[in-house]
Amino acid sequence: MSEPLLRVRNLVKSFEGRRVLDDVSFDMMPGEVLGLVGESGSGKSTTARCVARLTEPDSGRVELGGRDVLAAGRGELRSLRREMQMVFQDPYSSLNPRMTVAQLLEEPLAVHGLEPDRRRRRERAAALLETVSMSAEHLDRYPRSFSGGQRQRIAIARALAVEPRLLICDEPISSLDVSVQAQVLNLLRDLRLRLNLSILFIAHDLAVVYYLCDRIAVMEQGRLAEIGTREQVYGAPEHPYTRSLLAAVPIPDPAAERARRAAEPQY
Numbered sequence: 122m123s124e125p126l127l128r129v130r131n132l133v134k135s136f137e138g139r140r141v142l143d144d145v146s147f148d149m150m151p152g153e154v155l156g157l158v159g160e161s162g163s164g165k166s167t168t169a170r171c172v173a174r175l176t177e178p179d180s181g182r183v184e185l186g187g188r189d190v191l192a193a194g195r196g197e198l199r200s201l202r203r204e205m206q207m208v209f210q211d212p213y214s215s216l217n218p219r220m221t222v223a224q225l226l227e228e229p230l231a232v233h234g235l236e237p238d239r240r241r242r243r244e245r246a247a248a249l250l251e252t253v254s255m256s257a258e259h260l261d262r263y264p265r266s267f268s269g270g271q272r273q274r275i276a277i278a279r280a281l282a283v284e285p286r287l288l289i290c291d292e293p294i295s296s297l298d299v300s301v302q303a304q305v306l307n308l309l310r311d312l313r314l315r316l317n318l319s320i321l322f323i324a325h326d327l328a329v330v331y332y333l334c335d336r337i338a339v340m341e342q343g344r345l346a347e348i349g350t351r352e353q354v355y356g357a358p359e360h361p362y363t364r365s366l367l368a369a370v371p372i373p374d375p376a377a378e379r380a381r382r383a384a385e386p387q388y
């Protein structure tokens with residue numbers, strides 16, 4: 122049995138005296154996709170931001186590949202950030218509008234010293250675009266000329282530039298048109314298999330999480346109410362809160378839907 126890639130222990134965070142994370146612990150294995158679901162304000166984004174240390178938790182521990190993220194100094198944190206990249210909800214604000222696609226994709230390679238040669242950097246940028254099913258012809262265009270779905274592909278390509286082991290996706294399809302949500306979701310599913318990526322995937326939409334994730338963690342008011350395989354959580358949710366969340370969504374798998382209905386309390 123291999124070691125977890127990510128180990129999160131007892132995360133606590135308060136804002137203005139109000140506790141928004143209360144003893145959050147979970148592991149992620151290499152190549153695993155973990156869905157983090159829960160109502161708005163339950164602490165999903167704060168959990169993700171603490172893992173990436175974009176927000177400092179009050180206490181707790183985060184280890185990536187056995188390295189202590191919260192104790193890391195500048196240099197160490199930079200190297201850890203190379204291994205975990207974030208993709209945010211809004212591809213309209215996450216890409217610098219003054220940079221071309223080539224610049225957006227080459228910058229992380231330069232910052233992390235991965236490709237000193239300019240020409241080779243451009244070749245890698247072109248290859249990254251192809252990885253997200255976009256043509257290298259787009260390299261010299263600016264973000265404004267792309268649709269939301271294309272922008273999110275560019276943001277994903279940028280995150281992949283440094284060859285991370287963990288991708289933290291905070292509602293990456295929520296701001297997109299329904300018609301392109303499935304394309305971006307399929308892309309993530311495809312990338313995870315091709316690159317053996319671990320993905321921490323935050324979403325409201327439980328059907329989406331069911332489609333993409335191996336395991337599911339359910340947050341309620343800053344705590345992890347439940348965590349298990351998607352079959353466990355959808356088929357036989359243990360926690361009343363999970364049952365109430367699931368009651369509201371159709372599940373695109375008849376067997377899981379039957380199991381869920383059978384597990385519902387009878388009145």
Ligand SMILES: Nc1ncnc2c1ncn2[C@@H]1O[C@H](COP(=O)(O)OP(=O)(O)OP(=O)(O)O)[C@@H](O)[C@H]1O
Pocket residue numbers: 136137141159160161162163164165166167168
């Ligand atoms: N920087 C901050 N300052 C003050 N309060 C904050 C800050 N960031 C988050 N919060 C509060 O912490 C709580 C948890 O927020 P968080 O964004 O983690 O929830 P979420 O589950 O991701 O919600 P959503 O699905 O709406 O994004 C919320 O009540 C939010 O208002």
